Amino acid sequence: MIYDYFVVRFGEITLKGKNKKQFVVKLEDDVREKLREFPQLEIKRHFDDLEIKLNGEDSASVLAILQRVFGIQNISPAFKVGTELDQIREGVLRVANEEKGAKTFKIAARRKDKRYPIHGSELNQDLGATVLRQCDWLKVDVHRPDLLIRVEVGYHEARIYGKEVKGAGGLPVGTSGKVMLLLSGGIDSPVASYLIARRGATIEAIHFQSPPYTSDRAKQKVIDLSKKLRGFTGKFILHLVPFTEAQVAIRDAVPEDYRITIMRRLMFRIAEKAAIQRGALALATGESLGQVASQTLESMNTINSVTNLPVLRPLITMDKIDIAQIAKDIDTYDISIRPYEDCCTIFLPKAPRTRPDRIHAERFERKLAVDELVNAAVHGIETLVIDADTKEDAISDLL
Amino acid sequence: MIYLDNSATTKPYPEVLDTLRTVSEHYFANPSSLHSLGGKSEMLLTRSREQAASLLHIDPSEIVFTSGGTEGNNLAIKGAAFAYRNRGKHLITTAIEHASAGHAFEQLETLGFEVTYLPVNSEGRISFEQFKKAYREDTILVSIMHVNNEVGTIQPVEEIGAFLKDKPKTVFHVDQVQGFAKVPLQLQTSGIDLCTISGHKFHGPKGTGLLYVRKGTLLSPLFAGGGQEQERRSGTENLPGICGMVKALRLTLEHQQEGINHLKRLQKKLFDGLKNIDNASVHTPEQLSAAHIVNVSLLGIKAEVLVHALEKNEIYVSTKSACSSKENGASGILVAMGVSPDEAEQAIRISMAYETTEQEIDVFLSTLAETVNQLKIVMR
Numbered sequence: 001m002i003y004d005y006f007v008v009r010f011g012e013i014t015l016k017g018k019n020k021k022q023f024v025v026k027l028e029d030d031v032r033e034k035l036r037e038f039p040q041l042e043i044k045r046h047f048d049d050l051e052i053k054l055n056g057e058d059s060a061s062v063l064a065i066l067q068r069v070f071g072i073q074n075i076s077p078a079f080k081v082g083t084e085l086d087q088i089r090e091g092v093l094r095v096a097n098e099e100k101g102a103k104t105f106k107i108a109a110r111r112k113d114k115r116y117p118i119h120g121s122e123l124n125q126d127l128g129a130t131v132l133r134q135c136d137w138l139k140v141d142v143h144r145p146d147l148l149i150r151v152e153v154g155y156h157e158a159r160i161y162g163k164e165v166k167g168a169g170g171l172p173v174g175t176s177g178k179v180m181l182l183l184s185g186g187i188d189s190p191v192a193s194y195l196i197a198r199r200g201a202t203i204e205a206i207h208f209q210s211p212p213y214t215s216d217r218a219k220q221k222v223i224d225l226s227k228k229l230r231g232f233t234g235k236f237i238l239h240l241v242p243f244t245e246a247q248v249a250i251r252d253a254v255p256e257d258y259r260i261t262i263m264r265r266l267m268f269r270i271a272e273k274a275a276i277q278r279g280a281l282a283l284a285t286g287e288s289l290g291q292v293a294s295q296t297l298e299s300m301n302t303i304n305s306v307t308n309l310p311v312l313r314p315l316i317t318m319d320k321i322d323i324a325q326i327a328k329d330i331d332t333y334d335i336s337i338r339p340y341e342d343c344c345t346i347f348l349p350k351a352p353r354t355r356p357d358r359i360h361a362e363r364f365e366r367k368l369a370v371d372e373l374v375n376a377a378v379h380g381i382e383t384l385v386i387d388a389d390t391k392e393d394a395i396s397d398l399l
Numbered sequence: 400m401i402y403l404d405n406s407a408t409t410k411p412y413p414e415v416l417d418t419l420r421t422v423s424e425h426y427f428a429n430p431s432s433l434h435s436l437g438g439k440s441e442m443l444l445t446r447s448r449e450q451a452a453s454l455l456h457i458d459p460s461e462i463v464f465t466s467g468g469t470e471g472n473n474l475a476i477k478g479a480a481f482a483y484r485n486r487g488k489h490l491i492t493t494a495i496e497h498a499s500a501g502h503a504f505e506q507l508e509t510l511g512f513e514v515t516y517l518p519v520n521s522e523g524r525i526s527f528e529q530f531k532k533a534y535r536e537d538t539i540l541v542s543i544m545h546v547n548n549e550v551g552t553i554q555p556v557e558e559i560g561a562f563l564k565d566k567p568k569t570v571f572h573v574d575q576v577q578g579f580a581k582v583p584l585q586l587q588t589s590g591i592d593l594c595t596i597s598g599h600k601f602h603g604p605k606g607t608g609l610l611y612v613r614k615g616t617l618l619s620p621l622f623a624g625g626g627q628e629q630e631r632r633s634g635t636e637n638l639p640g641i642c643g644m645v646k647a648l649r650l651t652l653e654h655q656q657e658g659i660n661h662l663k664r665l666q667k668k669l670f671d672g673l674k675n676i677d678n679a680s681v682h683t684p685e686q687l688s689a690a691h692i693v694n695v696s697l698l699g700i701k702a703e704v705l706v707h708a709l710e711k712n713e714i715y716v717s718t719k720s721a722c723s724s725k726e727n728g729a730s731g732i733l734v735a736m737g738v739s740p741d742e743a744e745q746a747i748r749i750s751m752a753y754e755t756t757e758q759e760i761d762v763f764l765s766t767l768a769e770t771v772n773q774l775k776i777v778m779r
Contacts, residue, residue, distance in 0.1 A: 001588070060587045061456050101565035217438045224445075334460065395443055398418050398642050399450050399649065 001059055002094050003077035003162055008050040008066060011073035011169050026172040027071040033234060034065050063165065068232050070198050072167030076150070080157045083116065088123075088151060089130045091160040095149050096135045099163050104141035105131060109151035116153050127151065171200030173233050178202045179312060180275035181284040182267060183222060183238070185342045188286030188315055190225050190332040191323050195314040196284050197233045204278055205229075205236070206271050206381075208243040210343040218340040226386040228332050235387055239274055242380040243267075243343050246373045250347075253367040257353040260294050261361055263344075264303040266374060272307045273378045284312040291320065293352040302356045401714045401759045405600075406548055406577060406692055406750035412602045412650055415643040419604055422639040430636055431625065440638055447638075447645045454645075454652050457586050457611060463618075463628045464641050467608040468576040469499035470621075471595030472542075474610055474632065475572040476503045478618035479540050479593065480512060486568060487537030493517045493525050493554070495732040496544050500574055504542075522684040523552035523736045530559055540570045545578035549719050549732050549748055551683045551692030553582055560590030570616060576600055580651045581659065581689045592616045598640070602752070603647035607640040651753075658753035662690035665751055665760050669693045672764035676771060682733060682746060691752070696738070696745040697767075700774050705747055708770045714763055716747050 008031065013023035028045050031052075035041055040055040041062070054062065059077065066075050081091040096105065109123035118126070127149075131138060138147075150161040179196055183189045183205035197203050207222045222238065230236040246266050254262050271283050287295045294303065304311055315323055327333035402410065422443070428436035430444045445459075452459040465471045480490060492504050494516045504514045515533045517525040525543070534541075541563060545556050556573050563571045572593035575584055579596050586594055593616060598607030612618060612631065624633025651658075670693070673679040678698040697705055702718040709716060719730040733743035749763070 058456060058585075060585070100561055215433070215438070216435050217433070217441070220438065220442060331458075395446055398422060398443065399447060399646050 002079060002098050003054070003059060004079050005051060005053040005077075006059075006062065006066065007076045007078050007159075007161065008052060008167070009073050009075070010048060011071060011167065011171075013071055013171060023071070023172055023175055026175055027069070030069050030071070030172055030234065031066070034069060035062060038062060066167070067165065068168055069172075070168050070170040070200065070232065071172035073169060074164050074167050076164045077162040078159050080159055083153055083156070083158050085118065085126070088153070088158050088160070089127060091158070092127045092131060092149055092151065093134055095160060095162050096131050096138060096147070099147050102138065102145075102147035102163075104145045105138050105147040105149060106140065106142050106145035107131070107149050107151065109153070111153050113153065113155040115155070123151065123153070168198065168232070170198035173197055173200060174202050176200035176202075177282075178204065178278065178280040179282050179284045180271055180278065180280040181205050182271055182286075183207045183225065184286070184344060185218060185221050185225065185336065185340075186286070186344075187320075187327050187333060187336040188288065188291075188323055190229060190286075190336060191326045191330070192284055192286035192312075192314050193229050194232060194326065194330050194332075196312060197229070203229070203233060203236065203284075204239065204274075204280060206239045206241060206274055208241045208267060208270075208343045210244040210247050210346060211242075213244065213247075213346040214341055214343055217338070218342050221335060221338050221340060223384065223386065224335045225332055226384075228330065228335065230386050232330070235385065237278075238384045238386055240382040240384065241270055241274075241377050242382075243377060246377055247343065247347060249368055249373060254364045256349040257351060258356060258360065258364050259347060259349055260344075260352045261299060261302055261356040262364055262368070264294055264299075265306045265361060265365070266370065266377075268303060268307050268311075269370070269374045270377045272309055273374065274381060275309060277378075282310040282312050283307065284314070286315050286323075287313045288315045288318055288320065288323065293354045296354050298355040298357065299353075302358050302361050305358055401763055403749045403751060403755070403759075403763060404715050404717045405752040405755075406748060407717055408599045408605065409602045409752055411599075411604060411643070412647055414650060415603055415647050418643045418646050419639045422642045426638055426642075430638065431627070443642065444636055444638055447641050451609060451645045451648055454648055455586060455611070458614060460629065461612055461614055463610040463612055463631045464636060464644075465595075465608040465610050465632060466606050466637070467599065468497070468574070468595055468597035471576075471597065471608045471610040472497065472499040472572075472574055473503050474618060474621055475593040475595055476500060476540065476542050477507065477621060478631075479570045479572065479616070480507050481619035482617040483539040483568075483570065484512075487535075487539040488512050489515070489535050489538045491515045491517065491530065491533050491538055491541045493519065493543055494735050495519055495523060495547055496542070497548055497574060497576065500542060500544065519552075519732070519735050521737050522687075523547055523550045523682075523732055524684075524687070525554055527555045527558045527562075530555075531562065534562075534569075538569050540572065542572040542574065544574035544576075545584060546575075546582050546689040546692075547732060548577045549692075549730055549746075550694045550736070551577075551688040553578070553687045553689060556584070556591070557589055562590075564590035577692075578689060580655055581662070581691050583655065583659075586611055586613075593618075598644035598647060601647055601651045603644035604640045607637065607644035609644070654753055659690055661753060662751055662755075665755060665757065666690045666693060668757065668760050669749060669764070672760075676768050678771065678775075680742060682736065682738065691750055693749045694733075694746055695749070696742045697747070697771050698742065698745060700745055700771065702745050702747050704774065705745075705770065708774060709766065712766050712770075714766055716749050718747060 038057040040057050042053040044051045081087040107124045107127045110120045152159045179201045181193050193203050226236050226238045426440045428440045430441040448459045543554050570592045573591050574595050576597045580601050592613040594611040596609045599605045622633045680696045682694040730743050
């Protein structure tokens with residue numbers, strides 16, 4: 001490893017005008033918090049980047065964490081050399097030799113200090129020629145190089161950057177308010193959670209469980225998903241709703257083809273109450289238009305009508321295959337496909353209504369004690385804080 | 400007792416024994432069972448995997464728990480060769496691999512694969528230049544041990560890894576059984592696709608091990624069965640063993656830096672002390688070797704005789720690799736290094752652990768000198 005620090009560049013928060021500082025400070029806090037386990041790091045905030053000096057910490061682990069911080073556009077490994085031309089040439093060669101696999105390169109050198117006697121364009125030519133002479137596997141490509149070697153020459157020192165790595169993008173978590181997300185345990189809702197969190201919202205998740213029809217493992221699955229999401233969001237709050245009573249009541253009172261519609265309407269009512277209690281300003285789901293019976297426009301219209309909160313549906317236009325790809329990228333896919341029953345798969349009708357309407361839904365609900373069921377469920381909520389330190393002690397001792 | 404056969408196996412940490420007992424007693428349910436007892440076991444298995452992954456700076460899905468070094472090497476070598484057999488038939492390894500790798504390659508030769516065995520120089524090391532010459536378009540697998548188990552020589556796996564980084568059609572396996580916690584390897588950045596580690600070499604339980612399988616690397620499983628370990632290693636998980644090994648992994652890595660520095664001091668002491676014994680001929684190179692092994696021939700004295708003479712003083716060393724010490728004949732690696740067969744038959748291996756003390760090495764050296772003197776008189 002030839003690099004001794006990372007330069008972290010901000011994404012669209014640099015466009016935030018007068019509010020920029022506030023976003024940048026939040027981002028710096030997030031970075032510091034997530035890198036807490038590396039005590040040797042030195043983190044400095046500049047006008048439009050963060051400089052993270054490694055001081056011997058493991059660069060691959062640090063990079064993996066940085067790539068999960070929202071608000072970061074890209075990250076470059078870098079090191080500093082003196083401003084003598086020979087020192088800069090030697091530094092550029094070090095990068096060219098380190099980044100194996102590149103076949104083409106480009107040098108992008110500039111003088112930050114205009115007193116430096118060699119112009120940027122001359123530097124580019126000189127350094128490019130140096131690399132061409134020494135590294136016979138590399139050719140110049142100024143349009144789409146495999147390896148862009150950036151050089152910035154200041155007054156005291158020159159910074160040389162290695163291959164730039166993409167960050168997670170988006171906005172720092174917590175800069176956009178709070179959202180209550182319905183987390184099922186399937187593939188879609190964790191992805192929805194990720195996408196909303198990436199836009200800077202704080203996510204609290206609400207999960208419905210129906211013991212004994214659903215097992216502890218289904219619960220553990222949701223906790224494991226929350227732990228994965230915590231990797232992006234920092235602290236993650238998970239509300240577990242006891243839903244058996246409501247589901248049994250629906251099974252007994254509602255015709256089979258309307259059960260899912262009514263179940264979803266109850267879930268939305270419960271989630272809305274929880275959202276208001278917790279100060280969330282919107283609900284969110286992993287619905288995708290037309291994916292299943294409850295996600296047709298008719299279904300969404302009938303179900304959505306029970307709440308006045310905005311319902312965010314970040315996946316609404318996405319195909320399943322693209323959603324699954326994101327799930328794999330954020331590492332929730334393997335957990336989501338664990339095969340346990342959840343509350344949506346039990347009492348599942350053979351032929352659910354794909355075009356339900358409000359009038360029928362409301363008529364069937366008159367046979368249910370909707371308010372009591374909703375209140376009892378909200379009252380029974382168990383709230384878990386999924387924090388970095390939730391390690392069960394009995395197990396820690398064993399390992 | 401002075402135990403200097405740590406390359407054969409190590410004494411388990413007491414904490415590891417506690418874990419073995421507790422897990423066997425309270426987490427006996429099958430992690431695949433649906434009931435909540437099974438769920439408890441599964442959770443412990445998941446946590447073990449996560450902890451091992453974070454200690455090794457890799458992803459939990461990149462870990463396959465195995466029964467040890469032999470299984471790890473076999474699964475890596477045969478599993479990769481079978482999985483990629485349609486891509487090419489050429490494999491590269493060295494002349495001095497552990498039997499579990501060497502014999503696996505011999506099996507593959509009988510199945511139509513072509514194997515290049517790289518020779519070693521007088522220090523027991525292959526050359527990178529020779530490797531590059533042996534490398535071909537149709538090389539699907541390269542398997543190199545990082546640290547030789549008998550002599551301790553470090554092989555240039557980092558150089559080879561860097562070379563193979565941009566050769567996506569070649570899988571690179573490293574046998575890190577002897578090197579683990581002695582000569583650290585950065586798994587994620589060094590171009591390695593597969594890496595074998597064995598639990599009992601670092602004070603974990605016997606019958607445990609771990610194979611690192613880089614994301615995207617295919618392996619054809621050796622066992623047909625219930626599809627545990629992501630379809631790569633069927634068989635009910637050895638949960639007590641896995642937990643014990645992961646604990647040993649943590650305890651060992653917590654002391655890695657100071658442990659290695661300590662071993663280096665002890666090794667220096669051994670090198671210096673052996674120089675004062677006039678018929679000692681040291682085979683372990685002083686540069687680029689692991690700090691825990693010293694291989695030496697006491698000229699004129701058969702290794703087996705010396706091992707038994709030392710054990711009268713409760714000092715335990717070994718002849719060659721424990722796994723091949725029952726085969727007759729001289730050590731393969733020493734002969735490959737150009738040592739004469741006679742001298743090779745006189746070689747003993749001294750292998751230390753972090754907890755070996757300076758005093759033990761002093762006692763060992765003086766006992767060895769005495770023993771050698773006595774045996775010289777007897778055998779004259």
